[in-house]
Amino acid sequence: MAKKFSNLKDNNNLENDSERIKEFKKFFITTPIYYATDAPHLGSAYTTIAADTFSRFQQTQGINTYFITGTDEHGAKVAEKAKQQKKSNQNFVDEQTPKYSRAWSALDIEYDQFVRTTDPNHKQKVSEFMQEVYTKGFIKKGKYEGIYCTGCEEYKSNKELVDELCPIHKIKPIKLSEPAYFFNLSDKKFIAPLKKWVEQSVFPIERRNEVLAFIDGGLEDVAISRKNVRWGIDCPWDKEYTLYVWIDALLNYWSFAQNNWPPDLQLMAKDILRFHCVIWPAILLAYYDFDQTKLPRKIFVHGFFTLSGEKMSKSLGNIIDPLEIVQNYGASALRYYLLTEVSFGSDGDISLDSFVARYNAELSNDLGNLVQRILTMAEKFGYTKIDRDDECDRLDPIIKQHYSELEFSKASLEVFNLIRKQNALIDEFKPWVLTKTDPVKCQEFIGRVLLRMNYIGKWLLPMMPQASSKLISQVNFESEKSPLFPKII
Ligand code: MSP
Numbered sequence: 001m002a003k004k005f006s007n008l009k010d011n012n013n014l015e016n017d018s019e020r021i022k023e024f025k026k027f028f029i030t031t032p033i034y035y036a037t038d039a040p041h042l043g044s045a046y047t048t049i050a051a052d053t054f055s056r057f058q059q060t061q062g063i064n065t066y067f068i069t070g071t072d073e074h075g076a077k078v079a080e081k082a083k084q085q086k087k088s089n090q091n092f093v094d095e096q097t098p099k100y101s102r103a104w105s106a107l108d109i110e111y112d113q114f115v116r117t118t119d120p121n122h123k124q125k126v127s128e129f130m131q132e133v134y135t136k137g138f139i140k141k142g143k144y145e146g147i148y149c150t151g152c153e154e155y156k157s158n159k160e161l162v163d164e165l166c167p168i169h170k171i172k173p174i175k176l177s178e179p180a181y182f183f184n185l186s187d188k189k190f191i192a193p194l195k196k197w198v199e200q201s202v203f204p205i206e207r208r209n210e211v212l213a214f215i216d217g218g219l220e221d222v223a224i225s226r227k228n229v230r231w232g233i234d235c236p237w238d239k240e241y242t243l244y245v246w247i248d249a250l251l252n253y254w255s256f257a258q259n260n261w262p263p264d265l266q267l268m269a270k271d272i273l274r275f276h277c278v279i280w281p282a283i284l285l286a287y288y289d290f291d292q293t294k295l296p297r298k299i300f301v302h303g304f305f306t307l308s309g310e311k312m313s314k315s316l317g318n319i320i321d322p323l324e325i326v327q328n329y330g331a332s333a334l335r336y337y338l339l340t341e342v343s344f345g346s347d348g349d350i351s352l353d354s355f356v357a358r359y360n361a362e363l364s365n366d367l368g369n370l371v372q373r374i375l376t377m378a379e380k381f382g383y384t385k386i387d388r389d390d391e392c393d394r395l396d397p398i399i400k401q402h403y404s405e406l407e408f409s410k411a412s413l414e415v416f417n418l419i420r421k422q423n424a425l426i427d428e429f430k431p432w433v434l435t436k437t438d439p440v441k442c443q444e445f446i447g448r449v450l451l452r453m454n455y456i457g458k459w460l461l462p463m464m465p466q467a468s469s470k471l472i473s474q475v476n477f478e479s480e481k482s483p484l485f486p487k488i489i
Contacts, residue, residue: 026066028260032268033072036096037081040103045322049335051267052109056462057403066260070115071097075245076150079231089231108331108465115252123233125255131236138286144180144223147173182221204345207301211277250280263296303347332467339408363485366419374449375481381435383446392455415459
């Protein structure tokens with residue numbers, strides 16, 4: 001669901017505009033824009049949930065965020081799919097994109113702007129940007145001779161193929177032989193600034209090293225136009241060509257930035273590392289006359305997950321339909337599972353079995369039961385209001401540190417250790433016995449656990465917005481007691 005975004009238009013004093021813009025720059029977070037040909041699946045949900053969680057975490061720290069996500073709507077792949085369905089390209093994408101906005105809303109994702117590359121404003125801005133890069137002399141005409149995988153929308157080299165097929169889409173790439181415009185990436189002047197930026201901005205380190213090795217291997221010019229693909233943005237200097245869809249797509253981050261340039265955090269998986277860590281900063285360097293301060297501040301590249309041990313494919317992807325999980329078990333449970341099952345940055349495996357097992361053990365049993373137990377005891381035996389707790393004061397900076405490093409599973413582990421500790425303490429203190437021998441101590445104990453539950457709710461809020469709000473309101477007696485995570489039987 002899009003959150004309310006207050007803009008700055010009502011201030012008429014333009015004198016201090018640049019200062020004002022600086023002052024109001026929000027922490028700018030992006031996800032890749034997903035191909036409009038696909039429906040949202042667990043993979044796209046994963047990155048978007050992570051971005052939303054980080055954005056919510058920043059907000060809990062008093063930082064204003066500007067978070068964008070959206071759909072990639074141009075190119076040969078979209079045009080082919082529309083043709084198969086006997087629809088116009090525009091009708092096809094118009095029908096596809098609401099699937100994403102609806103899915104993100106169901107998953108409690110609160111972005112500020114839904115990006116669409118068919119947006120007229122985007123097209124205009126991309127045109128202006130690329131014209132500038134052209135005028136500055138970074139683009140030259142040549143001929144592209146080679147192969148291209150429409151599934152990846154990517155120029156390929158023969159050595160990337162397996163049995164002559166694209167290893168990702170299992171299709172034979174098409175042979176291309178067409179005049180094309182090239183971005184002059186082989187120019188040696190890109191090497192030092194690119195490497196400097198990669199060393200500071202690409203995370204985690206293994207991905208950074210991969211990009212550095214790629215740059216050291218030698219950079220080649222990049223074809224940035226297509227002659228026979230009409231579904232795209234015209235090359236502003238030569239209308240016989242459209243811009244290569246990846247250039248169009250990457251520039252969404254720039255065209256939808258509002259006053260928040262440059263991005264503070266860009267999230268994606270390793271499949272699109274080179275586009276984001278080589279081509280993307282290079283075209284920005286060309287546009288901004290090599291001003292490093294205009295480049296994205298941090299790129300975090302997470303891993304790929306497999307489903308029950310197999311690579312996620314369309315058919316397999318449907319085995320766990322994110323929306324079906326949300327309908328049955330709630331968005332919070334799915335968000336929690338995805339964010340904590342695999343350490344963010346690494347590859348990993350997910351499955352319905354492990355979702356159910358962890359839901360029952362951690363969410364329903366450890367957390368859900370604790371809330372019900374302590375609320376029942378507070379009703380029965382009363383409680384004292386406690387304001388401070390050393391254990392929570394100790395944990396607070398540790399958990400925040402994990403969040404700020406996108407270590408969602410480490411943050412949740414700390415929280416769940418505390419949850420399990422409270423369950424153990426209840427078993428040890430036995431308030432139902434203590435109330436008879438020392439009711440004051442008993443009420444203090446219950447008050448302390450309630451305070452800790454408040455912290456737990458606050459710490460889990462970025463990952464599980466709905467369930468945590470419910471938890472917080474229950475432990476503050478603002479709503480009726482009801483199970484947070486009913487057991488899956
Ligand atoms: N349209 C391009 C991106 C352009 S951004 C300027 C694209 N789209 S995509 O629909 O294929 O999305 C790729 C992204 O989806 C990955 O980088 C990742 O964020 C997410 N994922 C898709 N499958 C995934 C997994 N199996 N595991 C983790 N993330 C996955 O590429």
